[in-house]
Amino acid sequence: MKIFIRYFFKGLRVILGPVMLLKEAITRPKGMTRLPAAQEQVDQQCRSLVLYQYKTCPFCIKVRQEISRLSLKIQRVDAQHEGRDRQELLQRGGHAKVPCLKITDSAGNTQWLYDSEKIKAYLQARFVAA
Numbered sequence: 001m002k003i004f005i006r007y008f009f010k011g012l013r014v015i016l017g018p019v020m021l022l023k024e025a026i027t028r029p030k031g032m033t034r035l036p037a038a039q040e041q042v043d044q045q046c047r048s049l050v051l052y053q054y055k056t057c058p059f060c061i062k063v064r065q066e067i068s069r070l071s072l073k074i075q076r077v078d079a080q081h082e083g084r085d086r087q088e089l090l091q092r093g094g095h096a097k098v099p100c101l102k103i104t105d106s107a108g109n110t111q112w113l114y115d116s117e118k119i120k121a122y123l124q125a126r127f128v129a130a
Contacts, residue, residue, distance in 0.1 A: 017056040024061050031071030039071065042127060046073050050102040051119075052089045054080040059116040060099045066120045070127050074101075 034042065051067070051074050053060035067074055079086040079098055090096045093112035101113040101122065113119055 013056065020056050020058065020061065024064065027065070029065060029069040031068055034071065042071070043073050045126070047075075048104045048106075049074045051076045052079045052085070052093070052100040052102065053098050054078065057098055062116045063099045063101075063119050066123055070123055072123065072127060 049072075051060075051063065053063070053076055055078060064076075077085045077089075079089045079096070079100075086096055089098075089100060089112075092110065093100055093102070093114070095114065097114055099114070099116050099119055101119045103111045103113060103122075105111075113122055
């Protein structure tokens with residue numbers, strides 16, 4: 001029974017994944033406009049951020065939509081499959097859970113922020129007025 005359930009959900013992801021990605025592309029919000037100097041400053045700040053995500057995770061899609069709305073250039077790392085990126089998320093962040101925003105400050109200290117609503121709130125607080 002356990003194998004049947006696993007294959008059922010795997011098949012469901014195969015079918016729904018492309019639909020979710022298409023919906024994301026169609027509903028992608030128009031990014032906010034900043035003066036070139038302000039946008040360059042925001043881009044510079046975004047270099048210290050990394051989003052660990054799965055392509056078809058609905059919560060990751062919500063965060064990516066907010067990133068688009070705020071016109072942010074944040075590096076995205078796919079941590080769905082076993083490998084170096086997923087291992088880093090698990091070892092340094094503490095959980096293999098997505099979405100997760102890795103925030104590195106100017107001193108090199110790293111904070112791992114989980115939960116789509118918390119990530120969106122952090123991005124809004126940091127970049128809306130920028």
